[in-house]
Amino acid sequence: MxxxxxxxxxxxxxxxxxxxxxxxxxxxxxxxxxxxxxxxxxxxxxxxxxxxxxxxxxxxxxxxxxxxxxxxxxxxxxxxxxxxxxxxxxxxxxxxxxxxxxxxxxxxxxxxxxxxxxxxxxxxxxxxxxxxxxxxxxxxxxxxxxDLYDALIDDFEPEMTAARLDAMFAEMRPRLVDLRARALDRDWPVMEAAFEEQAQLRLAREVARRFGYDFARGRLDLAVHPFSSGSGDDVRITTRVAEHDPFNCIYSTIHEVGHACYEQGIDADYRLTPLGQGVSMGVHESQSRIYENQLGRSRAFTGWLYARMREAFGDFGVAGEEVFYRAVNRVHRGYIRTEADEVQYNLHIMLRFDLEKALIAGDLAVDDLEAAWNDRFEADFGHAVDRASNGVLQDVHWSVGLFGYFPTYSLGNVYAGCLYHAMRAAVPDLEAELARGEPGAATGWLCAQVQAHGGRFAPAEVIARACGGETPTAGPLLDYLEEKFGGM
Known part of the structure; x- marks a missing residue:
């Protein structure tokens, strides 16, 4: 030995x-x-x-x-x-x-x-x-x-700094704000039917299997705040159910399946070693976000999902696949980060990033946090927070000490944008397969390019390797959002 x-x-x-x-x-x-x-x-x-x-x-x-x-x-x-x-x-x-x-x-x-x-x-x-x-x-x-905050970021995204994140957000914000203004100026369909809880969960389990989640090594349960837990042969996910919002259940499930498939897909030789888990939360989030958004909210996959929901729930008041696609991707004035559309999601992260930087620096007292949140939210989103559960209390992260975690959500979106750009070239039948409700070619590509490596490569390196050596930037994500929402 x-x-x-x-x-x-x-x-x-x-x-x-x-x-x-x-x-x-x-x-x-x-x-x-x-x-x-x-x-x-x-x-x-x-x-x-x-x-x-x-x-x-x-x-x-x-x-x-x-x-x-x-x-x-x-x-x-x-x-x-x-x-x-x-x-x-x-x-x-x-x-x-x-x-x-x-x-x-x-x-x-x-x-x-x-x-x-x-x-x-x-x-x-x-x-x-x-x-x-x-x-x-x-x-x-x-x-x-x-820097105190840099030390906390390093727990979740090694070698990342607040200064680099500030620069990334400064690049992203103007295009996101402009796209949001154009998107909010349009009419978006809203679903108003009731959807039975157990039927939602049955559909969520079916969708999880289609995206590659192995229930022999996992399970799906309910939680206040959906999450994924574990690695290797025991990777568990949770979701939540709202009677009038089946997308909450379905897309929370797909999101957590992205995390879980990363852990389940890591090379078995790395199990119970430092390489046997995701290399960073940014890379982890790239998997959950690309599963949920670029794949799960695509026009092709929502066409299949529309037919499947008609089978599960009957007529729920949405006339056709295109209306359903726009309902899934509706840009709206909401409060909740986890329910935010793709256009506004990163603006939620920027708010939290700035507030928690101020808390850790000692520039913002906890007693003043709710007022600071409400003021910033109204300035950023144009409407006032109506109650604490829709504002400062909506996320579990600060209660469990996850300071420095929030910016990795936006890093994950940026990484997902880069991966999706590479995937579209590498998987030529992507749209046709998604239209059949079969994302296996896409998730298989992600497993081979990202997930199987576990912690073997540095975060930015694993993304660059999957993308032909290109250094990850926000450009592909912003271009994808413009292509999807610019004329929808």
Missing amino acids: TAYDDLMALERETQALAQVAGRLGWDQETMMPRGAAPQRAEEAGAMQAVLHARRGDARRGDLLAQAEAEATGEVACAQLRHIRRDFDRAVRVPGDLAVALARLTSRAQGQWAEARAGDDYAAFAPVLAEVVRLKREEAAALARGG
């Missing part, structure tokens, strides 16, 4: 424990009884204590140094690159801080859900202030004198 072998054996155990910790989070959002929240916070803290100790263990550091001196081969070097990054970050964060964050965010998540249900931001603000305080402590430990 070499040092590398010993190190990888240690990593597999740590990865397995991390999967168990993730399962606790999945259970908390889907099946856990409400009264179990205080105990779950202790359980989450205990798991984090074990994981943090293992990740920053001196023995791990010694084995890592020895392995780095002896290892050869691209895959081994990629494994060590991830382990080095994880080890260096682990030793910078005090163990008691990591445990305190795990306990606090487990508790805060439940308080967020209750506050959201009651449209009561004031009830959530005290625990959010604690989360922000501890995240600033964590960022300071990681940054070592550098």
Whole structure:
């Protein structure tokens, strides 16, 4: 046994424990009884204590140094690159801080859900202030004198910075605002029928299978905020159901299937190793967004979906495939990020990006966050927030400490735009297959080009490799949106 072998054996155990910790989070959002929240916070803290100790263990550091001196081969070097990054970050964060964050965010998540249900931001603000305080402590430990927010972004998108994101958003905003103004000036069809819950879920499961989700290694459940959890042979997804909005269920499912298929599609040789999971949240989001939007909301696929919904629900008041396509892609004045059309979605992300930068920098107090949100939303979207659940309380992310996560949604859209441009050239029968409700050629291309690699390549590199060496930029996404919505 070499040092590398010993190190990888240690990593597999740590990865397995991390999967168990993730399962606790999945259970908390889907099946856990409400009264179990205080105990779950202790359980989450205990798991984090074990994981943090293992990740920053001196023995791990010694084995890592020895392995780095002896290892050869691209895959081994990629494994060590991830382990080095994880080890260096682990030793910078005090163990008691990591445990305190795990306990606090487990508790805060439940308080967020209750506050959201009651449209009561004031009830959530005290625990959010604690989360922000501890995240600033964590960022300071990681940054070592550098930018606090950059240190948090790095958790989700390695080597990305706020300055680069600012430049990307500055490029995107003018074209998005112009396209939105033109799109909102048109009439869009609205569906008003009722759609039975179990029928929606049956259709969601069928669509999930068509997009390649393996139910033998996963399951679909309901959650307040849809998400995907796990990797390898246990990858679970959730969705939500609204009686008068079946697209909420169907497209939340397709979105989470994109995440899940990434994890299920990673080379089995990488399982329970640092390469055995998505390389970044931006690349992860590229899969969920391209599944949901470029494929799932395409004219070709919605033609198939229209016929399938007629079979499932009967006549629901939409006359023809073209009207249905426009209903699926309706540009409208809404509030909710997860329900936003493709034109306005990234404007939601820009709002959150600026607000959380200010929170972490100490320029915005948590007590002032709701007012700041409402003012910014009205300025950006042209109408006032009507209640907290449609505003500052709509997303779970801040309650669980995911500061630096939101911009990866827009990065995912940018990456998806690049991938779709390459896919259209690589899959010549794409439209015909989508029209038959068979996205397998597209998802197979994505698996081979992106998903199978797991964490083997850096985020921008894996996208560039799939796109013939082209550095990812916002141009293909903006061109796709103009082509789709400019004359619809």
